[in-house]
Amino acid sequence: MQPFAQKIHLKNGLTRRAIDTLQVNMGRYCNQACIHCHVESGPTRTEMMNRETVDAVLRFLASSNIPTLDITGGAPELHPNFDHLVKSAVELQRHVMDRCNLTVFFEPGKEYLPEFFACHRVELVCSLPCYTEENVDKQRGKGTFDLSIRGLQDLNQWGYGQSDSGLILNLVYNPVGAHLPPPQEKLEQEYKKILAEQFGIVFNQLYCLSNMPITRYATHLKLRGEYDRYMELLESSFNGATLDEVMCRNLISVGWEGFIYDCDFNQMLDLAVRDGQGKAFHVSSLDAAQLLSRPITVANHCYACTAGAGSSCGGALT
Numbered sequence: 001m002q003p004f005a006q007k008i009h010l011k012n013g014l015t016r017r018a019i020d021t022l023q024v025n026m027g028r029y030c031n032q033a034c035i036h037c038h039v040e041s042g043p044t045r046t047e048m049m050n051r052e053t054v055d056a057v058l059r060f061l062a063s064s065n066i067p068t069l070d071i072t073g074g075a076p077e078l079h080p081n082f083d084h085l086v087k088s089a090v091e092l093q094r095h096v097m098d099r100c101n102l103t104v105f106f107e108p109g110k111e112y113l114p115e116f117f118a119c120h121r122v123e124l125v126c127s128l129p130c131y132t133e134e135n136v137d138k139q140r141g142k143g144t145f146d147l148s149i150r151g152l153q154d155l156n157q158w159g160y161g162q163s164d165s166g167l168i169l170n171l172v173y174n175p176v177g178a179h180l181p182p183p184q185e186k187l188e189q190e191y192k193k194i195l196a197e198q199f200g201i202v203f204n205q206l207y208c209l210s211n212m213p214i215t216r217y218a219t220h221l222k223l224r225g226e227y228d229r230y231m232e233l234l235e236s237s238f239n240g241a242t243l244d245e246v247m248c249r250n251l252i253s254v255g256w257e258g259f260i261y262d263c264d265f266n267q268m269l270d271l272a273v274r275d276g277q278g279k280a281f282h283v284s285s286l287d288a289a290q291l292l293s294r295p296i297t298v299a300n301h302c303y304a305c306t307a308g309a310g311s312s313c314g315g316a317l318t
Helices: 005-007 051-063 082-091 115-119 133-142 144-157 182-199 215-223 227-236 240-244 264-268 301-306
Strands: 023-025 068-072 093-098 123-127 170-173 205-207 251-254
Touching: 005 251, 005 301, 023 264, 051 082, 082 093, 093 215, 093 264, 115 144, 123 144, 144 182, 144 205, 170 182, 182 215, 215 227, 227 301, 240 301, 251 264, 264 301
Parallel strands: 023 068, 023 251, 068 093, 093 123, 123 170, 170 205
Antiparallel strands: none
């Protein structure tokens, strides 16, 4: 395999442009343990951002002109300071996105979340890796599909996904097997037709994401003898046209300890953004201008973001 860094060196590499999204990982605690989860989240994980770091994130956001706060986890809604982070960012007049697994609504004490999201006009990006019960439960755990459908119906009742509400509800598809996602636009049409006909569900957009061959999913592939084949598929499907649109060019990721990364995937591999002396940047002392035009740290997992139509937190790139 040609190292990804060599591949893009021929195309002048990757550097960061102006930051339009601050993505914050609040920790690895989650009520699910999905096989494709690059964060390796689950009910037994204890890593969670402390209040001091949450407030440091808010101070940094206030000092910058970054328009969007993108909150992720784990299940970020299970963090005790989740509501504080959302409310404070809204008070700063920032657009807030939450990456939600839908089943969190049915955890004790979390039934208020759909109303909370609607009141604060939070954009939701919700996991639904297929429109069939068999595939969703296979990937995310038995009973997950039914809870996800109920969660989407609850969100629709609060106006999410409705054409005149302005409350954005996007869904996320991940392949069940070791292959690339199908064309996003075509699959979105299928999702909308089936979910509407069978469950009365409406939503705005479908994001197709490639599974990232790191951490838990890499282990899954290796146990099945599919890791090398999947990496070969990603490399052979490299699409140089995606390089101008990859999310790391306009996004920074804050880990649960407050350190800065080029993306959430690099965060899981401990590839922090470092200064000229090798010290990792921390959100408590960060100036957004320090990150402009800096080269982005890459490795072979980056092939997943640049294969085929590309993959990012906002779906296909081309």
